Amino acid sequence: MTAPETNPLPTTYDAGSTESTWYPRWTEHGVFTADAERAATREPFVIVIPPPNVTAVLHMGHGLNNTVQDVLIRWRRMAGDEALWLPGTDHAGIATQNVVEKQLAAQGKTRFDLGRGPFVEKVAEFVDHTGGEILNQLKAIGSSADWSRTAYTFSPALSKSVREAFVRLHEDGLVYKGHRVIHWCPRCGTSLSDEEAEFTDTTGKLYHLKYTLADDPTQSITVATTRPETMLGDVAVAVNPEDERYLAMIGQEVVLPINGVRIPIIADTYTDAAFGTGAVKITPAHDANDFEVGKRHQLTMPVVIDAEGIVREVEDAAGRVPATLSGLDRAEARTAIVKLLEAEGALVKIEPHAHAVRHCYRCDTVVEPRLSDQWFVRMRPLADKALDVLRGGQLRILPDRWEAVYVNWLEGIRDWNISRQIWWGHRVPVWYCDNPACSQEPIVSRTDVTACTSCHGPVRQDEDVLDTWFSSWLWPFSTLGWPDATPDLKAFYPGDVLVTAPEILFFWVSRMVMSGCWFLDQTPFHTVYLHGTVRDMQHKKMSKSLGNGIDPLDVVKLYGADALRWTMVAGLGLGVDVMLDPNDLDKSFAPGRNFCTKLWNIGRFLLSRVGTEPLQPLSSIAPERLTAADQWILDRLDQAVLDCDAALGPPRPANGHTWTDAERGRGLRLSEYAEAARRFVWNELADWYLEALKPRLYATEGEDREVARTVLAHAFDGALRLLQPMVPFITEALWQQLPNTPAGAFLAQAAWPVARRGDGAASAEAQAFEYARDAVQAIRSVRSEYNVNPGAWVDAMLVAPAPIGALLDAQVATIGSLARARVTLAAENPGGASAQLLLRDGVELVVPLAGMVDLEKEKQRLQVELDQLDAQLQALDGRLANEKFVSKAPPALVEAERAKAGEWRARCELMRTKLRTLGA
RNA sequence: GGGUCGUUAGCUCAGUUGGUUAGAGCGCCACGUUGACAUCGUGGAGGUCACAAGUUCGAGUCUUGUACGACCCA
Numbered sequence: 002m003t004a005p006e007t008n009p010l011p012t013t014y015d016a017g018s019t020e021s022t023w024y025p026r027w028t029e030h031g032v033f034t035a036d037a038e039r040a041a042t043r044e045p046f047v048i049v050i051p052p053p054n055v056t057a058v059l060h061m062g063h064g065l066n067n068t069v070q071d072v073l074i075r076w077r078r079m080a081g082d083e084a085l086w087l088p089g090t091d092h093a094g095i096a097t098q099n100v101v102e103k104q105l106a107a108q109g110k111t112r113f114d115l116g117r118g119p120f121v122e123k124v125a126e127f128v129d130h131t132g133g134e135i136l137n138q139l140k141a142i143g144s145s146a147d148w149s150r151t152a153y154t155f156s157p158a159l160s161k162s163v164r165e166a167f168v169r170l171h172e173d174g175l176v177y178k179g180h181r182v183i184h185w186c187p188r189c190g191t192s193l194s195d196e197e198a199e200f201t202d203t204t205g206k207l208y209h210l211k212y213t214l215a216d217d218p219t220q221s222i223t224v225a226t227t228r229p230e231t232m233l234g235d236v237a238v239a240v241n242p243e244d245e246r247y248l249a250m251i252g253q254e255v256v257l258p259i260n261g262v263r264i265p266i267i268a269d270t271y272t273d274a275a276f277g278t279g280a281v282k283i284t285p286a287h288d289a290n291d292f293e294v295g296k297r298h299q300l301t302m303p304v305v306i307d308a309e310g311i312v313r314e315v316e317d318a319a320g321r322v323p324a325t326l327s328g329l330d331r332a333e334a335r336t337a338i339v340k341l342l343e344a345e346g347a348l349v350k351i352e353p354h355a356h357a358v359r360h361c362y363r364c365d366t367v368v369e370p371r372l373s374d375q376w377f378v379r380m381r382p383l384a385d386k387a388l389d390v391l392r393g394g395q396l397r398i399l400p401d402r403w404e405a406v407y408v409n410w411l412e413g414i415r416d417w418n419i420s421r422q423i424w425w426g427h428r429v430p431v432w433y434c435d436n437p438a439c440s441q442e443p444i445v446s447r448t449d450v451t452a453c454t455s456c457h458g459p460v461r462q463d464e465d466v467l468d469t470w471f472s473s474w475l476w477p478f479s480t481l482g483w484p485d486a487t488p489d490l491k492a493f494y495p496g497d498v499l500v501t502a503p504e505i506l507f508f509w510v511s512r513m514v515m516s517g518c519w520f521l522d523q524t525p526f527h528t529v530y531l532h533g534t535v536r537d538m539q540h541k542k543m544s545k546s547l548g549n550g551i552d553p554l555d556v557v558k559l560y561g562a563d564a565l566r567w568t569m570v571a572g573l574g575l576g577v578d579v580m581l582d583p584n585d586l587d588k589s590f591a592p593g594r595n596f597c598t599k600l601w602n603i604g605r606f607l608l609s610r611v612g613t614e615p616l617q618p619l620s621s622i623a624p625e626r627l628t629a630a631d632q633w634i635l636d637r638l639d640q641a642v643l644d645c646d647a648a649l650g651p652p653r654p655a656n657g658h659t660w661t662d663a664e665r666g667r668g669l670r671l672s673e674y675a676e677a678a679r680r681f682v683w684n685e686l687a688d689w690y691l692e693a694l695k696p697r698l699y700a701t702e703g704e705d706r707e708v709a710r711t712v713l714a715h716a717f718d719g720a721l722r723l724l725q726p727m728v729p730f731i732t733e734a735l736w737q738q739l740p741n742t743p744a745g746a747f748l749a750q751a752a753w754p755v756a757r758r759g760d761g762a763a764s765a766e767a768q769a770f771e772y773a774r775d776a777v778q779a780i781r782s783v784r785s786e787y788n789v790n791p792g793a794w795v796d797a798m799l800v801a802p803a804p805i806g807a808l809l810d811a812q813v814a815t816i817g818s819l820a821r822a823r824v825t826l827a828a829e830n831p832g833g834a835s836a837q838l839l840l841r842d843g844v845e846l847v848v849p850l851a852g853m854v855d856l857e858k859e860k861q862r863l864q865v866e867l868d869q870l871d872a873q874l875q876a877l878d879g880r881l882a883n884e885k886f887v888s889k890a891p892p893a894l895v896e897a898e899r900a901k902a903g904e905w906r907a908r909c910e911l912m913r914t915k916l917r918t919l920g921a
Numbered sequence: 922g923g924g925u926c927g928u929u930a931g932c933u934c935a936g937u938u939g940g941u942u943a944g945a946g947c948g949c950c951a952c953g954u955u956g957a958c959a960u961c962g963u964g965g966a967g968g969u970c971a972c973a974a975g976u977u978c979g980a981g982u983c984u985u986g987u988a989c990g991a992c993c994c995a
Contacts, residue, residue, distance in 0.1 A: 012957090200995080357995080402925060406993065409924070413994085503993080538932090540991080560960095571946075572933070576926095578991095580933055591960075592946060598960045606957030647937090663938095672935070676945065691957085699956080778964090785964040791953050821955080873942060886978035894940060901941065 014601035016561025035085035037492035046082035047496035054093035059138035064553035075726035079753040089152030094426040094469040162479035182292040185371035186361035187310030200357040207354035212255035225277025234305040242268035258347035376420040386518035400576035426466030474512035477525035533578035563728035564593030604735035633770035639756040644677035682720040773812035780820035797822040
């Protein structure tokens with residue numbers, strides 16, 4: 002018997018219980034686990050996660066980033082790829098060390114009180130206990146990563162990769178120790194790479210200092226500087242050799258104020274005659290540019306500021322720092338020195354000056370340029386390879402405007418300072434023999450060295466650790482076991498898509514491409530997808546410090562993970578920032594919340610009507626048994642599938658390795674994908690098909706009801722498959738209720754739909770339903786205009802040319818029930834006092850509305866419509882009368898325009914006739 | 922200082938190689954609980970596509986300039 006089943010679904014969607022039901026089932030059944038062996042017979046599709054800092058707490062940026070990855074990986078998993086999303090965390094050298102140092106500071110201790118070994122142990126312990134929590138938080142938003150492969154940049158396995166990379170680069174002659182001015186964070190006590198020293202625009206001061214000539218105290222030269230405290234370390238004044246103002250002074254000496262040191266005036270083209278006074282003081286130990294000048298002129302390099310940012314005579318600086326200044330912090334020293342300069346009459350003036358000051362990207366302290374010994378990687382050869390893969394089409398970046406940024410940076414690449422003077426990280430694998438009698442060079446080794454290879458005496462390891470990014474840049478293959486030739490490495494390298502934010506294009510993305518190309522001779526991925534930033538309504542980036550953040554877990558609790566995911570994906574234009582209001586979560590997440598509620602209600606109703614009896618497969622139903630509505634929804638599903646595919650794909654270059662120009666910019670349009678799927682399930686399946694179907698479904702039994710059940714279930718099944726990557730929980734819960742879902746199967750690994758008809762074009766039968774929709778909308782419009790009681794039934798006549806009339810004949814009941822109208826068909830318009838509308842293809846709607854029709858209103862409406870169309874017709878006629886248009890535009894277009902003109906003309910005529918009958 | 926991008930409905934954004942009457946979500950207005958859904962339904966209002974010039978039969982789309990805004994690099 003076919004009485005409707007008891008509805009098993011609760012009336013409101015319970016996100017919490019659904020999420021806690023399905024996530025464990027997915028993981029228990031290994032739905033997310035990739036298999037290297039299977040990858041031999043299926044296309045692998047690999048995404049490596051941008052590893053969050055091991056101590057990080059989930060924020061909206063992670064939410065966005067990981068949702069995108071999850072959508073892509075779930076899509077490819079359904080599409081039959083061997084999908085691997087590889088998760089993990091980054092040990093985050095400086096950041097993590099800072100956290101633990103802060104804890105120590107609260108106890109009044111420093112890391113030096115503990116000593117290196119115990120401190121590192123303490124950090125490791127801290128990471129063990131509190132680290133990696135973010136990975137659990139990723140599970141809460143539905144991330145389908147392969148947790149069995151969770152990696153960590155500081156694990157023994159990945160540490161092995163790091164050593165291998167360092168040693169190999171050394172063997173390749175690309176690692177060297179350099180003595181130069183680098184960026185130094187006095188607070189963190191370490192050097193930083195160029196990328197880690199971020200520029201901040203600041204309004205500072207430009208100090209003009211007067212240095213008196215040694216041999217002629219009546220003469221002086223004025224230099225301009227933003228950092229007067231470095232004058233103690235000045236070794237020269239440089240002027241441009243072309244600058245006529247100073248020609249006579251070149252070669253003479255000036256006396257530094259305060260410490261009385263004599264320094265020469267030199268000529269160097271580095272000096273810009275137009276900046277400041279045209280004369281600059283040269284402090285080689287405390288400015289990278291001055292360092293270059295100093296090297297060119299073989300100047301001494303006195304160091305007057307130490308590693309903690311304290312002014313004192315550090316090196317080659319005897320007699321330069323007066324006792325009164327020694328021991329002052331660099332900021333205090335600036336104040337004191339300016340005062341002294343003023344007292345000596347050496348301070349000419351102070352101007353406001355807008356410039357960019359570098360700050361530590363971890364603690365925001367102003368970076369101090371510092372002369373020191375550091376390990377560097379010579380990047381030019383690596384960068385060239387990374388440029389080749391982009392130019393050769395093995396790599397693309399979306400949005401493509403970032404490709405220019407990538408190229409620009411790589412073309413101007415500078416050597417990478419990879420050593421850090423902190424303790425938390427991979428120690429530089431270099432050992433020194435301190436035996437003065439032994440001539441052993443530093444030993445660079447893959448394994449720990451315990452004795453000198455020459456004299457067998459004791460050795461000591463380099464104190465420095467490697468930049469965190471030196472492990473991150475190996476991530477796409479270190480996580481797969483490199484340098485060992487593991488099955489995973491063979492199966493899953495190179496990967497496919499890298500999803501991240503543009504901020505780390507240089508830090509991480511470009512470097513991964515370089516390392517992949519260098520060590521494995523292949524770009525680690527063929528696509529870089531750079532998504533936008535999550536911002537608040539003032540377009541300010543969400544951040545903890547600004548207090549404008551949204552906790553994704555709050556959103557999950559309030560509306561569910563799917564609502565969070567949907568909101569972000571639906572709003573995610575390519576490379577576009579996502580705006581959310583931290584003060585109004587209801588409004589911000591309304592799109593996702595509303596969509597989930599709607600989907601749940603669609604499913605609840607639909608499933609209750611479909612029931613639980615087995616369904617015959619769609620393929621077993623003879624086409625002539627399908628109604629126009631059935632044909633229509635099946636066509637719409639085809640179209641939705643094609644639209645989703647077009648928005649998402651292609652997943653990889655068609656030839657497997659190189660993007661063609663036609664492919665290169667395509668796909669990864671997540672918002673278009675969301676819109677195509679949404680339109681299908683909501684605007685087509687629910688709004689029209691389900692409504693049109695109600696009479697058939699309420700029938701108690703019969704063949705037609707079976708057809709309706711089958712088509713309905715098929716259409717919904719298709720919708721759920723299309724939606725699963727975006728809203729995995731709610732779709733899984735609904736899909737499990739469909740009668741034809743096999744026991745033990747998961748939507749999460751069901752097949753991605755394929756369009757039945759390849760072209761997605763509407764079939765002729767479906768066209769009848771389009772006419773029916775037109776008629777329904779027209780009747781509703783008339784009803785609304787005349788304020789007809791929504792419950793009341795009206796008479797409506799459709800006047801249609803014979804062939805369309807024949808199509809409409811079968812739709813009369815459907816139109817009637819959807820528009821609450823007693824619908825009749827006619828070949829001729831009877832005229833009379835009625836509301837009349839022109840539909841498409843010459844179909845007319847006549848609604849008599851006895852006694853209610855307002856003739857003036859009808860006339861007005863017709864007139865407005867006629868005027869609009871007439872204006873457009875005239876423009877079109879003008880175009881068609883233009884000989885150039887007719888001769889130059891594509892013939893097919895001209896033909897189409899002619900046909901349109903004819904249609905519009907007939908329509909205008911019809912309206913004029915109507916107006917006349919209305920007495921205008 | 923160098924570079925990149927953006928400016929389309931009240932807000933946030935789509936609009937693929939130039940070619941019907943420029944779309945969506947949210948918001949707004951009117952009506953409404955007809956056997957899934959008021960986190961909803963139905964109907965509707967709202968845009969000289971920043972400005973100016975140019976190319977073209979034809980420009981939201983291509984070129985140049987201007988204004989404003991954002992980001993990246995030095």
